[in-house]
Amino acid sequence: MLKAKNKTGLVFFPAFDWAIDPTHPEREERLLYTKDQVFEEGIMDIEGIIEYKPLKVTRNEINRAHFCVPDIESVTTNSHFISAGGAKAIAQKFAQGEIDKGFALVRPPGHHAMRVVHGGRGFCNINIEAVMIEYLRKEYGYRKIAIVDTDCHHGDGTQDVYWHDPDVLFISLHQDGRTLYPGSGFTDELGGPNACGYTLNIPLPPNTSEEGYLYTIENCVLPVLEEFKPDIIVNSAGQDNHYTDPITNMNFTAQGYAKLTTLLNPDIAVLEGGYSIEAALPYVNAGIILAMAGIDYSKVKEPDYSPEKLKESADTMKYIKNVCEKVLAVWDSRNDLKKKIYGNDPIFKTKRNIMYDTDGIYERQFQHITNCDKCGGALKIDSESDRGWKITGIHAPVNVCEKCLLQAEKWYETSNSEINYFHDNKNDRFERKKH
Amino acid sequence: MIIGIDVGGTHTDGVLLSEDEIVKSVKIPTKKDNLYESVITAIDSLIENTDPSKIKRTVLSTTLTTNAVVQKKTSPVAVIVSAGPGIDPEFYKTGDYYCVVKGALDHRGRELASLDEQEIRSISEEIKKNGIKNIALISKFSPRNPSHENQMEKIFSSNFRNIFKGHNVSGHLNFPGRINTTWLNAAVHDSYDNFFRSVNESFIERKIKSPVHILKADGGTMPLSQSVKFPAQTIFSGPAASVMGAIPCADKNTDSIILDIGGTTTDIAVLAKGVPVIAQNGIKIQNIKTLIRAIETRSIGAGGDSFVKVENSKISAGPERKGPAMAFGGEFPTPTDAFVFLGEINDGDFEKAKKGIEEIATPLGISMEEAAEQIIDITAKNIVDAFTEMISDINNKPVYTLHDFLDGYVLNPQSILVLGGPAGVFAKRIEKLSGIKTIPVENFSIANAKGAAMAKPTCTVTLFADTAQKKAYAVSENYEESIPSNYTREDAYAKAKALLYAKAEKMGADMKNIEIETIEDMSFNMIRGYRSSGKNIRITLQVRPGLVSE
Ligand SMILES: [Zn+2]
Numbered sequence: 015m016l017k018a019k020n021k022t023g024l025v026f027f028p029a030f031d032w033a034i035d036p037t038h039p040e041r042e043e044r045l046l047y048t049k050d051q052v053f054e055e056g057i058m059d060i061e062g063i064i065e066y067k068p069l070k071v072t073r074n075e076i077n078r079a080h081f082c083v084p085d086i087e088s089v090t091t092n093s094h095f096i097s098a099g100g101a102k103a104i105a106q107k108f109a110q111g112e113i114d115k116g117f118a119l120v121r122p123p124g125h126h127a128m129r130v131v132h133g134g135r136g137f138c139n140i141n142i143e144a145v146m147i148e149y150l151r152k153e154y155g156y157r158k159i160a161i162v163d164t165d166c167h168h169g170d171g172t173q174d175v176y177w178h179d180p181d182v183l184f185i186s187l188h189q190d191g192r193t194l195y196p197g198s199g200f201t202d203e204l205g206g207p208n209a210c211g212y213t214l215n216i217p218l219p220p221n222t223s224e225e226g227y228l229y230t231i232e233n234c235v236l237p238v239l240e241e242f243k244p245d246i247i248v249n250s251a252g253q254d255n256h257y258t259d260p261i262t263n264m265n266f267t268a269q270g271y272a273k274l275t276t277l278l279n280p281d282i283a284v285l286e287g288g289y290s291i292e293a294a295l296p297y298v299n300a301g302i303i304l305a306m307a308g309i310d311y312s313k314v315k316e317p318d319y320s321p322e323k324l325k326e327s328a329d330t331m332k333y334i335k336n337v338c339e340k341v342l343a344v345w346d347s348r349n350d351l352k353k354k355i356y357g358n359d360p361i362f363k364t365k366r367n368i369m370y371d372t373d374g375i376y377e378r379q380f381q382h383i384t385n386c387d388k389c390g391g392a393l394k395i396d397s398e399s400d401r402g403w404k405i406t407g408i409h410a411p412v413n414v415c416e417k418c419l420l421q422a423e424k425w426y427e428t429s430n431s432e433i434n435y436f437h438d439n440k441n442d443r444f445e446r447k448k449h
Numbered sequence: 450m451i452i453g454i455d456v457g458g459t460h461t462d463g464v465l466l467s468e469d470e471i472v473k474s475v476k477i478p479t480k481k482d483n484l485y486e487s488v489i490t491a492i493d494s495l496i497e498n499t500d501p502s503k504i505k506r507t508v509l510s511t512t513l514t515t516n517a518v519v520q521k522k523t524s525p526v527a528v529i530v531s532a533g534p535g536i537d538p539e540f541y542k543t544g545d546y547y548c549v550v551k552g553a554l555d556h557r558g559r560e561l562a563s564l565d566e567q568e569i570r571s572i573s574e575e576i577k578k579n580g581i582k583n584i585a586l587i588s589k590f591s592p593r594n595p596s597h598e599n600q601m602e603k604i605f606s607s608n609f610r611n612i613f614k615g616h617n618v619s620g621h622l623n624f625p626g627r628i629n630t631t632w633l634n635a636a637v638h639d640s641y642d643n644f645f646r647s648v649n650e651s652f653i654e655r656k657i658k659s660p661v662h663i664l665k666a667d668g669g670t671m672p673l674s675q676s677v678k679f680p681a682q683t684i685f686s687g688p689a690a691s692v693m694g695a696i697p698c699a700d701k702n703t704d705s706i707i708l709d710i711g712g713t714t715t716d717i718a719v720l721a722k723g724v725p726v727i728a729q730n731g732i733k734i735q736n737i738k739t740l741i742r743a744i745e746t747r748s749i750g751a752g753g754d755s756f757v758k759v760e761n762s763k764i765s766a767g768p769e770r771k772g773p774a775m776a777f778g779g780e781f782p783t784p785t786d787a788f789v790f791l792g793e794i795n796d797g798d799f800e801k802a803k804k805g806i807e808e809i810a811t812p813l814g815i816s817m818e819e820a821a822e823q824i825i826d827i828t829a830k831n832i833v834d835a836f837t838e839m840i841s842d843i844n845n846k847p848v849y850t851l852h853d854f855l856d857g858y859v860l861n862p863q864s865i866l867v868l869g870g871p872a873g874v875f876a877k878r879i880e881k882l883s884g885i886k887t888i889p890v891e892n893f894s895i896a897n898a899k900g901a902a903m904a905k906p907t908c909t910v911t912l913f914a915d916t917a918q919k920k921a922y923a924v925s926e927n928y929e930e931s932i933p934s935n936y937t938r939e940d941a942y943a944k945a946k947a948l949l950y951a952k953a954e955k956m957g958a959d960m961k962n963i964e965i966e967t968i969e970d971m972s973f974n975m976i977r978g979y980r981s982s983g984k985n986i987r988i989t990l991q992v993r994p995g996l997v998s999e
Pocket residue numbers: 165166167252254286287288
């Protein structure tokens with residue numbers, strides 16, 4: 015009889031009655047064949063694998079990660095509350111010690127959703143990992159978190175939410191931004207002044223296959239994790255690196271994803287993208303679940319799987335080794351980066367523009383962050399969109415120091431945009447005022 | 450008139466009904482090694498003075514299959530599977546001969562690898578040489594395409610008569626469950642077939658010509674003749690009979706809990722507006738996953754004879770039983786002794802019961818009255834905790850649509866029905882602890898037989914249509930049809946309904962009072978490259994369990 019080595023929790027929420035629109039890749043059908051495969055395999059009946067119903071997240075649990083413009087209702091549907099709630103359910107069972115590992119197989123995804131949400135970006139409205147991680151930090155006191163994003167697209171939303179937070183290490187492996195949406199995730203994107211080096215981007219060339227991908231995990235990601243010593247490892251488990259994915263150009267496989275999961279050994283995995291709904295997802299998901307549970311997955315292969323056809327070229331391998339060396343060099347010098355890149359102002363200011371491809375919105379941001387060695391810093395974001403909204407969002411992270419919290423409060427008192435948000439994650443205080 | 454027989458572990462109960470009224474009832478000890486004899490003895494005493502032509506229907510609930518599995522008295526079975534990509538099928542090894550053959554289908558039933566007929570032929574010869582007579586054939590994804598199982602059957606049929614195919618078991622996707630259930634049908638077939646033949650002959654001898662039905666685990670019936678193909682479905686029909694027997698006492702507009710309190714265990718089931726809650730995806734038997742639909746039940750070690758002791762200055766009761774109550778000759782105190790001591794049960798040896806309660810009261814330094822009250826409260830609390838958890842588990846079952854998540858039915862029991870020996874004395878304690886109105890069911894052992902007698906036939910049909918492949922299937926009905934590309938969900942629903950009606954009629958249902966319930970009703974647009982390539986439609990319908998007079 016099959017038995018899981020690691021007690022593994024699953025939330026399977028395919029949202030069979032929800033789509034962005036009927037022909038969109040993020041549609042009802044997306045996890046249909048995954049459900050067929052996972053259920054036909056009898057995975058839910060294996061001793062040590064437990065299926066849970068999602069929870070629903072609360073508005074304040076969303077507020078911990080986002081400023082929703084003009085409000086939560088306008089940028090979400092029930093599907094987002096339940097998808098994030100699926101990740102929350104897994105986090106809760108994990109934190110309570112009911113399971114050794116957990117996988118939230120949910121949709122819609124979240125890793126392109128940034129701290130300010132004017133609408134949908136890259137099929138995402140609410141960052142389900144960020145909502146889950148803030149829940150773990152606030153309710154269960156987890157301090158050091160590592161997120162490894164293995165979706166084929168750069169996890170720019172998660173990067174944005176944790177850009178300033180030195181307690182949250184964010185590593186994204188993705189197809190090179192010069193060749194794929196969202197066009198970011200280069201090796202010089204390293205995190206804000208208070209968290210420089212705690213965002214690491216590993217852009218991989220198109221056609222990267224098992225050898226290159228697993229090399230990167232073993233030789234670049236694992237050594238960094240070893241040094242960071244996180245309390246918990248979260249995997250944003252996108253599956254669009256697959257060789258059959260219609261919207262990307264990589265050559266990864268079900269066997270590759272399963273081995274990646276074994277190597278990375280994440281505590282919690284959360285499904286992100288993956289749009290080869292028949293040829294890849296049924297096998298990749300089965301492989302990931304079995305790998306998490308510690309069950310043999312050697313026969314979980316795509317029907318047309320051919321390692322010879324997908325063999326890594328020597329050039330690709332050389333390129334990948336180079337990128338890994340570069341990233342490791344940055345990581346090793348992380349303590350010197352702040353001064354070198356940002357200088358030593360008491361408050362740092364940056365400007366940037368953000369595109370919302372899914373909803374066709376254009377946003378301009380102006381950020382202030384306090385220079386602090388004790389915490390992630392107080393953050394003020396002035397944001398305006400071409401939909402006409404002008405907001406100021408003030409965020410104090412869960413680990414905020416007294417001085418930075420005072421600065422955040424001062425900012426809020428004097429801010430006079432159309433809508434002004436004050437989100438203090440440390441005290442779970444969420445206020446807003448209109449002007 | 451209707452006959453209902455419930456063959457239990459110790460007693461066989463029988464009733465003769467006329468217009469819902471019990472005309473005659475009988476209780477005899479069950480002959481464990483000859484269940485057929487128990488059935489016939491009960492029937493003979495019921496029909497002693499009755500014209501056999503007046504008997505319209507007989508329903509039997511037997512423990513035959515359960516006993517065969519528990520006592521491991523099953524026949525040798527050869528299990529042949531074809532699998533393809535996924536978990537290594539060697540993990541599902543079962544039966545006395547197990548073999549994985551070439552051939553594979555995918556999740557839409559498309560062939561990934563064909564069978565090797567030569568390979569199957571030589572396996573068939575080898576099994577024949579081994580002397581195994583019953584064959585189970587299962588391919589992965591056979592509910593999406595039964596052709597590999599049918600092709601294997603063709604080859605095996607030259608050497609074997611008793612062949613069981615996975616797709617006949619259920620339309621539900623669960624390969625290991627299908628392997629186990631197909632094996633189980635094959636493994637209990639021989640002993641069941643003997644029982645079937647003997648019952649059939651006896652009925653002919655007694656000139657009872659009306660149909661004989663067998664109670665299934667889901668609380669519905671099927672004709673005796675059909676049950677030979679699916680004997681596994683008769684497993685756990687005893688608990689099903691109890692639940693069906695309690696239905697007449699339940700309110701049809703609210704939810705209720707059914708507790709069958711015995712000496713050792715309490716069995717819990719739930720009625721949603723008078724209809725038993727069913728485990729649609731099958732139940733586990735001795736930790737083996739099957740696809741046998743059954744009334745959702747849970748059993749806990751709490752009953753009248755639960756072993757009571759003092760541990761860490763606290764009273765505990767159960768889960769084990771160490772014999773009868775002291776009042777009835779046992780060695781250890783039990784909840785029954787507490788009831789006897791308090792005068793709530795006027796039976797047994799009061800002095801011995803008192804001695805038992807004293808053993809508990811003395812080390813705790815409390816009065817005997819208080820000890821007796823505590824013993825009963827602790828036992829009742831164990832029962833209340835167990836059904837509270839069961840209701841919560843049912844309400845927290847995973848769902849896969851926003852609709853089911855937001856608007857799914859939530860159980861909210863308004864009453865508790867208690868069956869079993871100590872039912873009456875426990876009822877008011879359970880009511881006090883749970884705050885839910887609790888009613889003891891009288892004549893419960895006769896109620897079981899009556900529940901069996903009045904149970905209606907149940908059945909399900911799963912239809913799967915794939916307009917891109919221009920095919921519609923209901924594999925367990927041997928239905929397969931070419932469909933046009935404009936085939937709709939409505940077409941599929943109508944077809945599934947027609948198939949269900951035909952099946953129900955064959956099962957002996959009263960077609961005027963048939964009630965259909967939709968279990969699954971989904972239609973997906975299959976988009977390939979931003980264009981629709983067709984529809985993927987899944988419909989599952991069932992005839993719900995219920996009682997004939999309703
Ligand atoms: Zn992606």
